[in-house]
Amino acid sequence: KQEVTQIPAALSVPEGENLVLNCSFTDSAIYNLQWFRQDPGKGLTSLLLIQSSQREQTSGRLNASLDKSSGRSTLYIAASQPGDSATYLCAVRGNTDKLIFGTGTRLQVFP
Amino acid sequence: DAMVIQNPRYQVTQFGKPVTLSCSQTLNHNVMYWYQQKSSQAPKLLFHYYDKDFNNEADTPDNFQSRRPNTSFCFLDIRSPGLGDAAMYLCATSRDPGGPYEQYFGPGTRLTVT
Numbered sequence: 001k002q003e004v005t006q007i008p009a010a011l012s013v014p015e016g017e018n019l020v021l022n023c024s025f026t027d028s029a030i031y032n033l034q035w036f037r038q039d040p041g042k043g044l045t046s047l048l049l050i051q052s053s054q055r056e057q058t059s060g061r062l063n064a065s066l067d068k069s070s071g072r073s074t075l076y077i078a079a080s081q082p083g084d085s086a087t088y089l090c091a092v093r094g095n096t097d098k099l100i101f102g103t104g105t106r107l108q109v110f111p
Numbered sequence: 112d113a114m115v116i117q118n119p120r121y122q123v124t125q126f127g128k129p130v131t132l133s134c135s136q137t138l139n140h141n142v143m144y145w146y147q148q149k150s151s152q153a154p155k156l157l158f159h160y161y162d163k164d165f166n167n168e169a170d171t172p173d174n175f176q177s178r179r180p181n182t183s184f185c186f187l188d189i190r191s192p193g194l195g196d197a198a199m200y201l202c203a204t205s206r207d208p209g210g211p212y213e214q215y216f217g218p219g220t221r222l223t224v225t
Contacts, residue, residue: 004153032211043117043201044201044217052211087155090175098144101153101154103152
């Protein structure tokens, strides 16, 4: 059974710092991995999608990497801003229809 | 813009009073999903439709039902809401099941049970 873990559960950093969020999964047989952002009381916004054949994806200040064999992904946020404050969720898609989510990392960027 | 729309955004219902949540999509995707997310927890899949084929998760309570009258719309019916059903309900779509396809989420409906 696939399990997804995110570390740390919470993170507080000053504005301008570069930071790394971690996601690990137990079954490496995945099709893809998605990183989402969730603001308090809101739905999920997809940030990046990495297919199993890819090593990384970039969007603006965000870079996500995938090491399928070791069951790990990282989300790198460059030059963090207060507007980046949110919960970040990773989710993997295996050979079934569903996404398996981690419990998220709650990020706070203070001015 | 093509998108996933959920209505209402906030729903308050009374204990035991049936409630229906709505999801629509303009992406023309084959698959529609319903997730339940309780506070500080990961989203949990309740069920999904692949076209008209309904797929229920094994641990989804019988109290939860779903209807998909056409490609664009999907409804979540909670027959007798309990206090434990208060949560954010998220609708998502995907072009096809399995494979490399991305899931697109709506803004969610926050359900309060009084």
